Amino acid sequence: MKFIDEAKIEVVAGKGGNGAVSFRREKFVPRGGPDGGDGGKGGSVFAVADENVNTLVEYRFVKRYQARNGEKGHGSDRYGKGADDIELHMPVGTLIRDIDTGELLADLTHHGQRVCVARGGKGGLGNIHFKSSVNRAPKQSTPGEEGEARTLQLELKVLADVGLLGMPNAGKSTLIRAVSAARPKVADYPFTTLHPNLGVVRMDENHSFVMADIPGLIEGAAEGAGLGHRFLKHLSRTGLLLHVVDLAPFDENVNPAAEALALIEELRKYDEELYDKPRWLVLNKLDMLPSEEAEARAAEFLAQIGWNHPQPDDSFGFDMQTPRLFKISALTHEGTQDLVYQISTYLTEKKRLAAEAQEAEREAAAVTAEQPKTDTAVFKAE
Incomplete structure (x- = not known):
């Protein structure tokens, strides 16, 4: 298989479902009040470091990854179903950057590391949330939030000693x-x-x-x-x-x-x-x-x-x-x-020295945290 160490992809998270406007309608229950449920969350897109994946070749052929939208809310206080998240498995050592901003979103350095690269939108609120003493029959709800959309640059740097x-x-x-x-x-x-x-x-x-x-x-x-x-x-x-x-x-x-x-x-x-x-x-x-x-x-x-x-x-x-x-x-x-x-x-000695340095830093931080704080209150003269 050809070694591919760079790729550009587009990820789009799902939109949150809209909140519902509904009222309780039952026999012998006049003025049942609002019962519109919230919309479900949109699906997010996650990057997952996988030691069983060696190259980025998959992302040279499939360029766009889009999660599903959340369901809208329903009556009878029923919330919409949230959409499933998408997981993109990438080699350990992959750097993920937002092309538009240049921001480094993730550095996948160990197996199983999971990072959200596009967050799904929150579901909208149903009218049950807008009930008050002066508004017994609210007819307003909120729409679901749009999911994040990003164009990503994937760059693989192999991890070796x-x-x-x-x-x-x-x-x-x-x-x-x-x-x-x-x-x-x-x-x-x-x-x-x-x-x-x-x-x-x-x-x-x-x-x-x-x-x-x-x-x-x-x-x-x-x-x-x-x-x-x-x-x-x-x-x-x-x-x-x-x-x-x-x-x-x-x-x-x-x-x-x-x-x-x-x-x-x-x-x-x-x-x-x-x-x-x-x-x-x-x-x-x-x-x-x-x-x-x-x-x-x-x-x-x-x-x-x-x-x-x-x-x-x-x-x-x-x-x-x-x-x-x-x-x-x-x-x-x-x-x-x-x-x-x-x-x-x-390499063994290098790792030992690095571990000792980290332990010394932790001990120094613990000592600093245990030290009593200086009273900085200013007392007024009588």
Whole structure:
């Protein structure tokens, strides 16, 4: 199935039913009084995050979703039936914006999250509500409210812990195949990956993380060149980036260091926040070179990017205080076990620190709430 990560739809909530004007008519009950019931509520439209849905392809074909109107009120104090709500199931990670106002209506971050994107109108009031001591036979009622109508922009940003970054044919798809059950297409030519792939890397029963592979980037990606720029947004939610570098390119005229620096510059142009994310360096395809040549190429590459002699304004953007460098072969799985172990340890520690920070914030808020309030009353002098 084609990967669809953007769509535009129209949602229309139902109108509330009108209130009824009716009077009680029974034998031996003269002047029975008003008994018109209220109208039913219109149906609302809800967006629901569903982990079983992977793309927005459904919303490319069906563009309009309209809920039913509520029933009008009836006599004998009978209220109209409310219309059923509509639920639109969307992938986890979907952003929903109102196109007309630009407002972010929802960010579906976890399975089962349910957000109202168009609220149904309230039902109108029947004449039973207008009875008073001076108006024993009211003939007025109110109409039902109109439901909300919106044009929505849906944008999917996949949720992953780790994102793979690299030039076309750097071996990203081979790496995700090596460490997870994902099976993206792999071939000996560039641009074999045409849409993002997700793989779950499972360490044991209690420890796992999600890895995302996007199409390779090329120079000029920030301006729209190539395929990868369309999917860079999927890396914005990741907590860690792995920059995969091909140390044994087919073309001998290709300079891996120059390509790596150009890619990082494209990342900076596209999004500063994405550029500032923690990023580790992964040198791949060492199996295609003799061991001595592989070490020599790795040393030459690191020297050209300034890995051993970082400058204060290092253009490569790595955290040189705690550099993370891995030399692997995704094809033979050499070095991949240590890589995933280090990633798992890093993510576990990151989650622990985040949990401790949240707990500290809760404790500080509780202490503030328990402190006695200062008496600010002003007493007048006698």
